[in-house]
Amino acid sequence: MTDINFSNMAAKPDSQGSDHPSPTTGGRELRWDVIELLFFAYRDFVGDADHELEAFGFGRAHHRVIHFVTRYPGLKVADLLDVLRITKQSLGRVLKQLLDEGYIVQKTGNNDRRQRLLYATPKGEALVAKLAGLQTDRINRAVADIDPAGVETVRQFLRAMIDRDDPDKVLETIFGGGRKTRE
């Protein structure tokens, strides 16, 4: 068992305690605590799904694709590229696998027949629901001691952490009634 009690690890001078005091570095208030909490929270949050995905031979990329396709049926390839902030080529391989293995189907657009609208199959939806269930469990544990108003504050915080300058379609939906791009 590696030696335990931080014989080496000195607490940084500017980080006087360890918790929430927003230490300063060079006169600037840096939110080390929130930065690190976000890192660890997200690490463990995606870890839930990662574990499960291994059993399917999928990775995080597959999860992101099938998740958003399930949630926003009829998503176009171009929309997905916006949301995931990856390139067509990166998406291509992952999407092809999900199509080949029957998690997603494509339908030609009605108005524009160049478009391939994406829909999750029941198989795909089941996988997404399973993964979302794991993540929901974690969220529920996390908000167990937080009242509804507090949970709304958490949502407000997360929403405010997101760039709003050029929202993609999914974000417009999330931020509800955005209609920024047209009246």
Added chain:
Amino acid sequence: MTDINFSNMAAKPDSQGSDHPSPTTGGRELRWDVIELLFFAYRDFVGDADHELEAFGFGRAHHRVIHFVTRYPGLKVADLLDVLRITKQSLGRVLKQLLDEGYIVQKTGNNDRRQRLLYATPKGEALVAKLAGLQTDRINRAVADIDPAGVETVRQFLRAMIDRDDPDKVLETIFGGGRKTRE
């Protein structure tokens, strides 16, 4: 301009509105909203640093290493592996680059001379402070409309999202006075 107003994208039946009502899927309450907010919030959060890192020829892996070394001086290689949840080999290359380019130095442990304790150089600290500054700006914008009690709720939420079963050294520090592993 791609067609705007969701001519294709049907809102999922179980997601009646778009915002916070915690829709249900198959009788189970799934927190789609928080799941997606976490995805977008983290995407944009790390995006800040990613941009800056390009100028240095570094990636996210470098950031994580130099960040934790700066914040917890004297961190051992083994500790870093615990925190980052990667393998020695993955860490090796990144760490070597940071050493070679003078962002980090190693010192032999006093008690145990097998250990290589890691310390950030001023150059390394400057980079970390710069990146943390960007992330702090985003956090500050996000909490601008949230009162101190609300910010504390956000911290509470993030802390509760983190696995506590086998905390590494850094987490023990963050969770302050944990001392779980020994009296």
Added chain:
DNA sequence: AAGATACGTCAATATGACTGACATAAATTT
């Protein structure tokens, strides 16, 4: 002296990302 530990490194591999180029079909503009 023997064994365990901390670290470094080698080889081979996988995944997810990238750029740039090019092809096709369908829509739009001229």
Added chain:
DNA sequence: AAATTTATGTCAGTCATATTGACGTATCTT
């Protein structure tokens, strides 16, 4: 009708980050 643009798919090559497994060396522990 012809030219252009758009939406998508794909090819080739590359890069960064991660993996497992094996092995070596110095050092600490037993």
